[in-house]
Amino acid sequence: ELKVEQNPLFLSMQEGKNYTIYCNYSTTSDRLYWYRQDPGKSLESLFVLLSNGAVKQEGRLMASLDTKARLSTLHITAAVHDLSATYFCAVGWSYQLTFGKGTKLSVIP
Amino acid sequence: DAGVIQSPRHEVTEMGQEVTLRCKPISGHDYLFWYRQTMMRGLELLIYFNNNVPIDDSGMPEDRFSAKMPNASFSTLKIQPSEPRDSAVYFCASSSRDRLYNSPLHFGNGTRLTVT
Numbered sequence: 342e343l344k345v346e347q348n349p350l351f352l353s354m355q356e357g358k359n360y361t362i363y364c365n366y367s368t369t370s371d372r373l374y375w376y377r378q379d380p381g382k383s384l385e386s387l388f389v390l391l392s393n394g395a396v397k398q399e400g401r402l403m404a405s406l407d408t409k410a411r412l413s414t415l416h417i418t419a420a421v422h423d424l425s426a427t428y429f430c431a432v433g434w435s436y437q438l439t440f441g442k443g444t445k446l447s448v449i450p
Numbered sequence: 451d452a453g454v455i456q457s458p459r460h461e462v463t464e465m466g467q468e469v470t471l472r473c474k475p476i477s478g479h480d481y482l483f484w485y486r487q488t489m490m491r492g493l494e495l496l497i498y499f500n501n502n503v504p505i506d507d508s509g510m511p512e513d514r515f516s517a518k519m520p521n522a523s524f525s526t527l528k529i530q531p532s533e534p535r536d537s538a539v540y541f542c543a544s545s546s547r548d549r550l551y552n553s554p555l556h557f558g559n560g561t562r563l564t565v566t
Contacts (some may be wrong), residue, residue: 374554383541386554429493434482436545437506438555440493 510525
């Protein structure tokens, strides 16, 4: 059974600071997604990572994948309040995805 | 593109009643997924369809839950009879086979179900 662990589960950070969210998974997979969810809203796709060493960046967010370590990171650079949300990683084979519990990020002025 | 459309947005019902949740996937998408989100268990895949055919329903919690996809533009998730532990947010998502390896799942806005 594939297990996905995110840490931290809660993160409070000041505007302008950098931080990293980690996503570990227990078995090999062929894809990893990062999603964002605002309170009471749907899930918005951020990144799709398919191969070892993949790195993708969008604005202040950068995601990377190390399939050998079964680890993905979501790095936040110079956080701003608008990034406050819950971030999920999802891992799996083909169409069967297992989601992490999510990291609730609060960016404080 | 209107995105994945779910209805109703909120549903409050009494234990024992039948509940039907509805989903219209993005036009042209041939995969449809039903997820459930709770604080305790997070996001769980209940069932998914490909070309209107159920492929994997191993996540459906029990026989009280059933899902159908009569055509490419409509799916339902039914709970009968409903129980308080079914209270959750139910998400529908769709994706396209041709680009599935690069294409994420597109989620609807969800249905918040409360069973009293």
